Amino acid sequence: MKNTTTLAIIAAATAASSVLADTGAAAAADYKGMGVGIGAGIVGGLAVIGAGLGIGRIGASANESTARQPEMGGRIFTNMILTAALVEGVALFAVVVSLLGINK
C-alpha cells in the first residue's frame, strides 16, 4: 500500500532538507545529523523493498489459489488481507525506527 512508500519518501526528504538547508551557514557542526539522515533514508527504502516483495508474494499466491479453486475465493481473500496487514506492520516497524532516528 502507498503508506510505506510515501512515508519513506517523507522521511528521506525531511532528512535531506534538514542537511541541505544548513549548508548556507557553512559550519562543520551542521553536518552532525547527516549520518542519521542517510541511515533513516536507507532504512525507509529497504523497508519498502521488503514490504513490496512480501505483499507481492502474498497477492500472487492468493490469486493462484483462487484460480485453482474459485469457490474458496472469499476465504482466501480474507486471509490475504490479514497476512498483508501483518507484513506491512513489520515494514512499518522499520519506518518507525527511521523516524525515531531523525527526531532524536
Add this chain to the structure above:
Amino acid sequence: MTLLLASGANPLGHVLDQSSGFSEKFGTDVKLSVVSLLVGALIALVWLLYSASRIRIGPESQGHDRWVTKGRPAQIVEVLVDGLYSQMLEPVMGARLARAWLPFLLSLFFFVLVLNLMGLVPLMDIQEIAHSFGGHGTEEENAAAKKAMLWIGGTATASLSVNMALALWAFLAIQWQSVRELGVKGTLEHLCGGHELVANKGLWFVVPIIFVVEVLGMVIKPAALAIRLFANMVGGHTLMATLMMFGAMAGSAGLAMFAVGGISLLAGGFAVIITFLELFVAFLQAFVFMFLTAVFISQMAHHGEHHDEEHGHEDHHGSESAAAHAPGAVHGH
C-alpha cells in the same frame, strides 16, 4: 483567513499529540489524546450498550419478529460480532476459549475501532476554521491561541503511549490466561519450551536459549501490536496531511492561481482516495490488534493434552453411563 496547513508547516504537527485547551482549565498538561480517549470510550460504551439492548431477543408477543435486530447501529454491531466470532475467533481459539475471552476481545476491537475512526474526522481543522473566524492578527497570536482553542481532535491511537497502554492490557490478558490455565509451573515450563522438552533431560542445553527468546517474545509481541497500530495510524495521517498541504504550499510559494488550483484539485482528489484507504486501514488494524491478541491468548492454552483428557473422560463416561443408566439414576458431571 489563515491557510490551514500552509507556509511550510510540518505535516507531523497535525498528527502528533499536543496539549489541548483543557490544560489551562485544569492546570496540568491535558493532551488531546486523553480527551479523545475519554470521548471515544463514551461513544463506544453508548454504541455497544444500545446495540446490546436491541440485539436482545424480544417477547413472545412479537411472534417471528422477536429474533430481528432493529436499528442500524445494533445491526452493524451484530454483523461484526457474528462475523468475528464465527469466522475468525472460534476457528483460532476453539469454542471454549473464544466464548470466555469474547467480551475482552470485542471491547478491545470496538474501542480501537472508535478511536481510529475518530481520527479520520477532521476535528482539529474544524476548530481552527471556527477560531479563525474570530479574526486573530499576527502569527504569534495565532500560535498562542492555537494551544488554547483545540479541545478535541487528532487520533488517540496515533500516540505511542495510548497504544502501549492497550498493549499492556493485551499483555496482562495473555499472562492471566497462561497462569489461569497452565498454572505458574506450567507457565514456566511453557517458557522453557514446553513440557516435552523439559521432561527430556538430554536436551536441557537448549533450554536457556529458548527461555531467553520466549521471555523477550513475551514482551516484544504486545509491543509489536502497539507499534503496528501506531505506525499505521501515523503513516496514514501524515500521508493525508502532506497531500492536503500541497495546494497551500503551492499558494505560499507564490505560484499563479490556476496552478495552485490545479495542484489543489489533484492533490485533494488523491487525498480523498487515501481517505478511503485510511477508513479500510482503521477497521483492519483494529481487527489485527484483536486477532493477534486472540492468537497469543490461544497459544497459552492446553493443546494436545486436552485430547488425551477428553478421551479419558469419554471412556469414563461411557462405562459410567452404561452402569448408571441401567437403574435409571441421574448422574451429574
